[in-house]
Amino acid sequence: MKPKISDVAKVAGVSPTTVSRVLNNRGYISQETRDNVERAMKKLNYFPNDVARSLFNKRTNLIGIIVPQTSNPFFGELTFHIESICASLHYKVLLCNSLNRVDKEKSYWEMLMRNQVDGVIAVTYNRGLVNAHEKPLPIVTIDHYLSPTIPVVSSDNYAGGVQATELLIAKGCQHILHINGPLKLETPANLRRKGYETVMQEHGRTAITYEIANALNRGEQQKVIAQLFREHPQVDGIFASDDLIAATLIAEAQKYGKHIPKDLKVIGYDGTETCQTLLPSLTTIRQPIELIAQKAVEVLLKEIEGDYEQEEMDICLPVQLIEGTTT
Amino acid sequence: MKPKISDVAKVAGVSPTTVSRVLNNRGYISQETRDNVERAMKKLNYFPNDVARSLFNKRTNLIGIIVPQTSNPFFGELTFHIESICASLHYKVLLCNSLNRVDKEKSYWEMLMRNQVDGVIAVTYNRGLVNAHEKPLPIVTIDHYLSPTIPVVSSDNYAGGVQATELLIAKGCQHILHINGPLKLETPANLRRKGYETVMQEHGRTAITYEIANALNRGEQQKVIAQLFREHPQVDGIFASDDLIAATLIAEAQKYGKHIPKDLKVIGYDGTETCQTLLPSLTTIRQPIELIAQKAVEVLLKEIEGDYEQEEMDICLPVQLIEGTTT
Structure with a gap:
């Protein structure tokens, strides 16, 4: 059985409301009480429920990524950087491999909506996907124009x-x-x-x-x-x-x-x-794969926070010629 | 503003309870009413809230994957197959790139717990991670023994x-x-x-x-x-x-x-x-990367469903010698 807030309260010798205040950082709590509650959580191996919390906050801190497939080294690297940057900003990533298929893109898109993601970073090849839904949530695409209202990040x-x-x-x-x-x-x-x-x-x-x-x-x-x-x-x-x-x-x-x-x-x-x-x-x-990931996350978070500017609709990043021996 | 159940009910000309019944497939609903509600959902671009639903069902249908990094072709391919198989079984995947770092593995692990994932597939190199938590949820590892109670899938x-x-x-x-x-x-x-x-x-x-x-x-x-x-x-x-x-x-x-x-x-x-x-x-x-992914998902779902057998603790899959010109 997973421990509950009431179990933590019992071990810490405080009321469930106090535990809840510590978790949500609300109201005055003495350092001693806070330490007590945290020790009890650790002892019981209690983890606060982010699902319940996200319902309450209307924010899931979830980002959806749609890529063709992470087994392709470009998308594998891009996904790695996007997820790492998101994690450092306390966002979690739901991964979707679409194989460039319209049916998969569509069903992943609906899944992401149902799961109340805060935003989506998409590398999709099929137009019309988002247009039909009139941009119902923050979205950024990489290397592909989905609709005139959706920002694009790409290399030059x-x-x-x-x-x-x-x-x-x-x-x-x-x-x-x-x-x-x-x-x-x-x-x-x-x-x-x-x-x-x-x-x-x-x-x-x-x-x-x-x-x-x-x-x-x-x-x-x-x-x-x-x-x-x-x-x-x-x-x-x-x-x-x-x-x-x-x-x-x-x-x-x-x-x-x-x-x-x-x-x-x-x-x-x-x-x-x-x-x-x-x-x-x-x-x-x-x-510049890491930079593409950075910019995409940056623009998406601005969209989510509502301080997104129109001039950032098309972000084009510099490329670099690497000469090997095949030319 | 996102449409709500009450908006769908209004457009469909039914009560919110009826919409909820259609969504949850509960109670008798005529085909005509069902069609009405589904048309209204489509018209309003309404998506049921999987977050609320998962709180109710005590099941999130979320699987966590911890890999060192998807930019490595082996892990990129493995992640692709695991996610694709999960998606086909209506499971969603939260991706975690740990870079083999103990601190990252630990904080991802806690994040997955807080998000109530149904199970975890982990490729982690650091022992002790899960032991300390006494296996609080279904877990399968690939290529690494974490503890004697956690099944391992690997190639031979x-x-x-x-x-x-x-x-x-x-x-x-x-x-x-x-x-x-x-x-x-x-x-x-x-x-x-x-x-x-x-x-x-x-x-x-x-x-x-x-x-x-x-x-x-x-x-x-x-x-x-x-x-x-x-x-x-x-x-x-x-x-x-x-x-x-x-x-x-x-x-x-x-x-x-x-x-x-x-x-x-x-x-x-x-x-x-x-x-x-x-x-x-x-x-x-x-x-056999795809087969490793398949077996890992299969064992994890058995653990989740509670019909997991002890003899499946160590699943070893055949390898194949591919001769090129470097030998």
Whole structure:
């Protein structure tokens, strides 16, 4: 049996009301009484009930995070930082892995509402999810525009696309292609493609983007890459929209007898710690993942506290080119 | 303002008691009334309050997960599977990243208690955490013995250590070393080391293990590896207790001019999807991560339901040798 407030009161030799006052820091309590109550709580292994408390306070201190999947190193790292920052501010995190599926995003969203979360940080790919609900609670998205009233935190995807493409050109590549996820113009991630296209155009070249419908699926990545090599045997530079795609690309290129970087130069995007450990040779555009997490939590808490300003609708953070030996 | 039950009742043209009956599936309700209430809820964008409900039911359907950090690919993948399985069973997951720190484990543990979670799945490295509290709620650990009364789910670490060492011997290695995290005999992960030591002994060789105090820290990994190469320049085979250490080892070996696998053969442990994508050349012992997650959730739910059997105290799941080109 879990101990109750009345048990604590008995052991401490005070009334239940006094225990409740200590717990809620209300009314005058002498230090001696406070110590007595705390000793009794410890002795009985009593923990105050945050669920009851949150009903009373109309605040749960719960934040929902929706990400595609924490097994992806970018989302695993992002989730780690968001949760750690939340914990340091006494917020708890309900984790949701949506796999980018509309049905899962929808049911997680409803679950978070039912559980009275104070706010949501979402990395979702499907529009319409929140619009339909007319933003019923504070929300921040990362890298994806959900609706004009929802703030977005992202890395400077356009600059990243420009830097990646300019590097490949500077290295002498003649046939540069781009591989990306589904082409949805409204996501900041597609600004990576815009950056690529702009630089290609400036140099009088034709921009060609290969699209992977489900970018998280390695089998699908391989299929698109095989098609790319078939249709463009002369390709000598590829900008991949994330490091996992770049890694799959490198493995596939070797099957085709292409030497990297001599025959083919490859640059990725994300620059997670995991990728820097497992594939340190990869040239990539590093996102400031911890800073993205910090900003997202900061904006969300401002929304929750009600002192949120409109100019913070689109927060764009700097990226960094990390040169390895694949370019 | 959030809509209330009384608002739903007004729109549906029924009493608040009827709305409450529909929500809780109690008493007779005609299909027409049910449809009316559900339409009204949808129209008002009303979500039932799971917090209030859980106080009433004495069940929160909340599971706490404590892992060192989801940015590590093994824990990111494990967390993904645990959360997905929980979600499919209508359990919600509170995520805690402990960084293996005793103080964080302790404060997360107390937070989970205060939030009335139905149970906890923990990957913690510090003993005593739960003992002190005399197992106040259902708990399962992964890969770590916390107390004799707490069930453990792990991969067959001993068999993994045996297979890894036997492979290096079969490949002709003469000086085989092992790198592992902190040596705490009570953790199943140290059975990897036991497996290594047993095989070495069987072949009349001396087992030498290098210990990394904080295995998650890459700088510390590099320091220990440098020491290893200094003290054992003749080393030609290394079994690393996880894939990230193996990857750091490969990068360091190259700095010392050691060719892999000619001069030095390396085998890791874990075999996450991320590692298979970013470093497919690595020979490794693959843990059945999804199965570990499944078993952990299964045992925890049995504990929660009270039909848990003692013989399930130590669940050991098979590993698989994946041969790459580093051995």
